[in-house]
Amino acid sequence: MELIEIDGVDAAQFARFHALRDDVRRHDQEFPVGLGLTECQVLFARQDADLRVEGLAVVDGDTWLGMAWLDWWLQENTHIVEVEIAVHPAHRRRGAGTFLLKAATARAKAAGRTVLSTTILGDYETGDSAGTAFAAARGFSRKHTEYHQVFELPMAAERLDELEARIAGQHDEYRLVQWREHTPDEWIEQFADALSVMGEEVPMGELDREPMRWTPERIRQAEERRLEQGRFCHTTAAIAPDGTLAAYTQMGGAAGNPERLYQWDTLVRPEHRGRRLGMGVKIPNLRSLQAELDHPAVLHTWNAVENGPMIAVNKYLGFRPVAQRTNWQQTL
Numbered sequence: 001m002e003l004i005e006i007d008g009v010d011a012a013q014f015a016r017f018h019a020l021r022d023d024v025r026r027h028d029q030e031f032p033v034g035l036g037l038t039e040c041q042v043l044f045a046r047q048d049a050d051l052r053v054e055g056l057a058v059v060d061g062d063t064w065l066g067m068a069w070l071d072w073w074l075q076e077n078t079h080i081v082e083v084e085i086a087v088h089p090a091h092r093r094r095g096a097g098t099f100l101l102k103a104a105t106a107r108a109k110a111a112g113r114t115v116l117s118t119t120i121l122g123d124y125e126t127g128d129s130a131g132t133a134f135a136a137a138r139g140f141s142r143k144h145t146e147y148h149q150v151f152e153l154p155m156a157a158e159r160l161d162e163l164e165a166r167i168a169g170q171h172d173e174y175r176l177v178q179w180r181e182h183t184p185d186e187w188i189e190q191f192a193d194a195l196s197v198m199g200e201e202v203p204m205g206e207l208d209r210e211p212m213r214w215t216p217e218r219i220r221q222a223e224e225r226r227l228e229q230g231r232f233c234h235t236t237a238a239i240a241p242d243g244t245l246a247a248y249t250q251m252g253g254a255a256g257n258p259e260r261l262y263q264w265d266t267l268v269r270p271e272h273r274g275r276r277l278g279m280g281v282k283i284p285n286l287r288s289l290q291a292e293l294d295h296p297a298v299l300h301t302w303n304a305v306e307n308g309p310m311i312a313v314n315k316y317l318g319f320r321p322v323a324q325r326t327n328w329q330q331t332l
């Protein structure tokens with residue numbers, strides 16, 4: 001077995017790396033998710049202040065056995081390397097996964113990082129998979145569990161009307177603001193703060209991970225990266241009478257993967273809870289997303305198993321759990 005470093009410059013090599021990753025996901029997951037080719041390539045090409053990515057492949061002659069993707073966070077979590085390892089189904093249980101893990105561990109240690117972190121998909125009820133068996137056998141401990149939930153779009157207009165009718169009158173004093181790829185200057189300071197609060201509020205189990213600290217500059221950098229990746233994003237925020245950005249939600253996807261859409265963050269600031277603002281921002285945002293949808297798609301979302309309120313809101317909207325996503329870590 002031999003290791004290849006993926007530089008992101010050699011287009012044919014990168015396409016092979018990406019295809020291997022996508023093939024594994026399609027093989028192992030009923031509802032596969034993941035970045036498209038361009039989305040990945042852009043991450044390799046950019047020199048961002050907050051993230052550096054690295055790719056490795058393990059080959060046997062002309063045959064590619066598996067790949068590893070390493071995320072190096074550069075502002076927070078500078079003690080952690082996030083690693084994803086995937087081995088082609090035809091080449092498993094021959095040590096390729098272990099080979100890649102050893103290479104990732106050596107790189108992390110050489111850079112002075114002390115924690116290796118990984119995210120693994122498994123069975124909806126037990127969370128188990130080849131990935132979790134591998135992680136347990138190779139020194140990782142399970143730290144956090146989320147449900148991967150999906151629902152098929154488009155949602156019928158009558159259903160959206162019905163959901164909206166049920167929350168009518170519960171937060172009339174708030175007004176809604178919507179935007180697309182660029183956060184309006186008027187809201188960017190408050191939005192940066194809300195994104196940072198989101199990082200602190202979202203349950204993370206026993207996971208060793210610092211929340212991201214957002215600034216207007218970091219939002220602009222993320223927006224620029226998103227556009228370059230061919231991604232799009234719909235945001236709906238609720239503004240309280242005193243001008244506070246009290247709640248927001250974001251949904252979107254990428255032009256290269258039109259059948260995969262995502263429900264990203266939803267935050268209702270603690271002091272504004274209990275007024276159905278979660279649904280209050282999600283329903284109009286879904287309307288905005290659907291207005292441009294001319295094909296069937298699957299909307300994906302993830303919630304910590306202990307995040308009962310958000311799971312309840314999502315179930316009410318029509319999401320159903322299809323898998324567990326677990327986070328594992330080991331100290332190096």
Ligand SMILES: CC(C)(COP(=O)(O)OP(=O)(O)OC[C@H]1O[C@@H](n2cnc3c(N)ncnc32)[C@H](O)[C@@H]1OP(=O)(O)O)[C@@H](O)C(=O)NCCC(=O)NCCS
Nearest residue numbers: 085086087092093094095096097098118130131133134137
């Ligand atoms: C997890 C994965 C990377 C393992 O790759 P691999 O090349 O088969 O792994 P290895 O051959 O190095 O296995 C090392 C050990 O892990 C354990 N293991 C791996 N797959 C297992 C399985 N399906 N069932 C039980 N134990 C397993 C075993 O202890 C194995 O040692 P053994 O074969 O001597 O018994 C591969 O199954 C995969 O790509 N799965 C989908 C992606 C994924 O879940 N990645 C997360 C990994 S962090």
